[in-house]
Amino acid sequence: MKTIFSHIESTVSQFYMNHHIYQPIDMAIDDISAILDIQLTFNNGPSLIYTHATFISINIDPQLTQPKQRAAFFKGIAQTLCFTDLLTHHPFTPLIPNIYDHVNEFIQSLALPYHMLVSYDFADPLLPEQLSKDFDLPLLLCRKRMQVVQVIEFDKVDFPSFLEPT
Template sequence: MHHTHREDYVLKMYRYLRIYTPREIDEQIISRRLRIFLKYHDRGSTYKEHGRFRAIYLQRGLTPEDHRIQFFHELGHLMRHDSNRMFISGGLADYLEWDTRLFEMYAALPHHMLRGYDWDAPDIIEQLANDFVVPADFAEKRLNQLYRQSIVQPVVTRKTDPQLPTHSESYDPANWSYETQRIMSQLQEQIGEEVVNYVGLLRND
């Protein structure tokens, strides 16, 4: 199994939160232990950060499965990205959103909690969806990702739309401004990896 730095990040986060099993994954507990204000409202899910105040606002009325995915998406922005994104656009904005969607997938279905499952079981998708409280198509995408990283042919056959973008014209480095080039160079130095294609995919993923 090819392990990425994002998988390690999620593993360390759950250890810090003292969460070790799928049934312990809970939005209220995670928010409380990270000192993040969690509230439900009638608008779309979002997050806010002002000084030491951090908050996640989830759209009221969604299923528990959709609430969980949206919670981890907003948490990814809070945990991994600078809150001041007013002037971020183009390729860097694509990269930050892509990074958040990976965090969302890894945090909702962390690899270290999947090791006890039989990935070839005929009902594996339903098992994961039920145990981790995620939509079935989301569980299937995560499982297929793990199969690809393990260089094993997936056994699931349900048709789903791709989770991650395959191309972004705005990511073309030739069109970056000087400021975007500076920020991306700094980002590459910080994470120690090289950007290799036009959706910001890194060599280790």
């Protein structure tokens, strides 16, 4: 898993950096959807993905909190690119073998890209809360992401368990 995950990390980070997205503040979902040629709508009802030929639309329920809207957006991108035949039209998947087996990692990497995480103190037990605030994402998503990064990047180092409530 480490090789695939590292490849997902580098591919996602390279995509963002190629589009001058270096900080959480740069991650406006309307800008990212425009880069990927995905129509983004906000209509009451369930957040969902619609695809037809090469057309992709992600609808997000505006009644969700802002962090949940952003999480739904990144989940929509990952699921669209992993589970449709549109893979060849986007920059991620030709470079990531077996991405279907790594959807959750892909979602986490899209929402909290590694190149933006390296400046944070991974030993800080309040890091997930800080990431939640900085990236405007649900706390649980940030905890799960840090748990994965901790395993991948800091194997066998004594860091706090980010899945534990503080």
